Amino acid sequence: ERSVAATPDAPPQPHWPAVGADDVLPLPRTRLRWTSERLGGRRTVRVHPAGGGGPLVLLLDGDDWLYLHPAATAFDSAVESGEMPPVTLVFLPARDRAAEFGCRPGLWEAVREELLPLVAESGVPADADRLVVAGQSLGGLSALYAAVEFPGLVSRVACQSPSVWWTPEAVDLADPLGGPLGGTLAAR
Template identity: 80%
Template sequence: GPDAVLPLPETRLRWSSGRLGGRRTVRVHPVGGGGPVVLLLDGDDWLYLHPAMTAFASAVAAGESEPVTLVFLPAKDRSAEFGCRPGLWEAVRDELLPLVAGSGVPADVSRLVVAGQSLGGLSALYAALAFPELVSRVACQSGSFWWAPGAEEAADPLGGPVGGTIAGLLREGPDLSGLRCAFDVGEHETRMLPHCELAESLTERAGATVRISRSASDHDRAGWRHALVRDVAWALG
């Protein structure tokens, strides 16, 4: 029933980040015995609101995904961490992934997939640009590609230059030939679409292997959950 408590991963890592400050609990869950690390940004939402564990377990059991190890990264301050800024990704590289590797849970960090939604989707694509040796597989849903410094405080955050900061970075001619990036956005997210379409085309032009999908949904996790499992499996392909 609605009061049923979702199962939580047994492995909890206490992450005290020197780079980011503060402490957070990062849960780790091997699906089907474990495998490549799937880093879920906004991890608490995928634990408590929409159960990613069960969705991936079903996909692995059905042969739609290889076994993976889910790492649920909770956000402390989404606006500060998920903009186009290096701090979060330096901390993931230097602190979090070594913690996961030493946790005793089977986890292949060399085939990392980063999955993000909204501002998390923006951050995932930024990571592939700024840290290509770390992030080469991305599942991006409803990415906030309108973002630019100060845009969130604007009267109309989505009304600025199409593609925001990330489009500018993509236009600088990065070599993304090593990147597999799946984009998904809800077809009812009409104001997001121009921003997403530009980011998608520029990413492809930079040499990435891209998959572009449109979900019959709005800016919500119901649409994201289906796309998440499908696109992570594709990114690992």
């Protein structure tokens, strides 16, 4: 289900159309089948050049941005209005959020060595030398981790409420917030 909470004095969001629970959002035409040796398994990655392409914006939890929120529509609108430059959106779905988005190098090695070459081979206009990673919650922590541990790969991050408290053992603790102050990333 979709739900949006906004107060009467919330700033306008002209590029994000209202979406009803029964609405079907448009999907990007470019669909890549990524079989990852590093991560194991196969996933479908969607790619959308907003405004003709530009820096790659890797959206973690990509399926949420495809099926629950109209990200492609919002980016198209913002680029068309001149409020942001063209970008190429890459919607990366998670198979196992805790395993992939935790502070572990496997995901980012796979992105560097497998996914970015796959995107380049697709012919979609993109500047893979400028990778922006966007994530929320555990995905936000993963974006921060990528910026710290893979600075040659990630040029910018956008994090919404990153789970900076998280540690790999957190899910098994009686008090998941009882780990080191600032979690694994801060402990580095």
